[in-house]
């Protein structure tokens with residue numbers, strides 16, 4: 001199929017600036033891999049914005065096509081595990097980083113990156129969840145694995161109007177947890193309650209700047225998505241035996257803590273890495289997301305963009321902090 005042409009967003013570096021264009025490419029230009037996928041849906045994540053803006057910590061080489069998520073149909077397969085026409089999804093690994101990504105009608109990837117779409121999940125829903133929902137699922141899995149039951153008390157979720165935070169709220173709600181959302185956007189309490197938050201706090205309601213090693217225990221566990229002072233405060237405020245998951249660095253890549261929450265309260269700090277998560281865990285979390293963990297509020301949280309042309313504005317809105325929820329792009 002090397003001669004087949006398709007549309008893709010391509011980011012170029014030109015005179016020190018990064019510019020994005022929608023262009024015609026050929027399947028033969030794609031990297032090697034056993035599975036060629038006709039992408040039906042992709043989604044816009046924070047990492048995609050960094051790649052689209054020329055962040056070399058994410059994408060070293062340009063010209064480049066971003067898009068860390070893709071769901072579609074197998075168009076050609078040289079792997080026994082996948083047949084033509086099969087519905088599949090890919091999130092993470094190197095997709096959209098230094099491998100041509102999902103902001104295109106075709107991707108070609110190694111077969112061990114590909115997940116068969118579980119029963120109960122459409123391609124569109126898979127991308128409504130995407131890396132954000134998968135990361136939220138991995139975070140909630142930590143609470144479940146540590147045996148934190150819903151009766152233990154409220155779970156705090158930070159970055160609540162964002163993709164990971166919002167979908168963590170939806171999953172926790174579905175599992176019967178009481179959720180407190182903390183958000184920098186205090187003008188969105190109705191939205192946050194609609195997607196499942198029982199209580200909404202502003203950053204100042206939650207940040208602990210006392211300088212003390214521990215604060216009053218407030219949360220059975222925390223899904224922390226932004227890093228910096230929020231992670232520092234979350235650790236201090238977690239109840240004995242609770243879990244704090246940490247996945248993001250939008251506020252800062254640093255945090256500070258004494259050892260006391262860990263040795264006096266038995267608090268556990270769990271790092272989440274969705275990109276290289278082992279395949280068995282990946283398949284099991286996607287299966288849960290397709291069934292008993294699927295948030296009821298996907299339609300409220302996710303807007304659907306039509307075609308690659310709509311991506312440019314969405315990336316700008318996300319970078320300027322205007323976007324609420326998540327966006328999925330449909331490539332018919």
Ligand SMILES: NC(=O)c1ccc[n+]([C@@H]2O[C@H](COP(=O)([O-])OP(=O)(O)OC[C@H]3O[C@@H](n4cnc5c(N)ncnc54)[C@H](OP(=O)(O)O)[C@@H]3O)[C@@H](O)[C@H]2O)c1
Nearest residue numbers: 135159160161162163164183184185247248249250273274
């Ligand atoms: N470790 C992993 O595997 C993994 C996977 C996916 C994402 N992540 C990371 O998790 C973090 C969240 O990702 P996401 O996809 O949820 O991002 P997102 O959809 O852009 O949401 C980010 C949220 O962060 C809050 N925020 C606070 N300060 C901000 C700022 N200066 N600019 C933009 N947003 C700001 C906002 O929520 P409020 O206004 O409600 O506070 C915003 O809605 C990112 O750091 C991302 O890289 C990690």
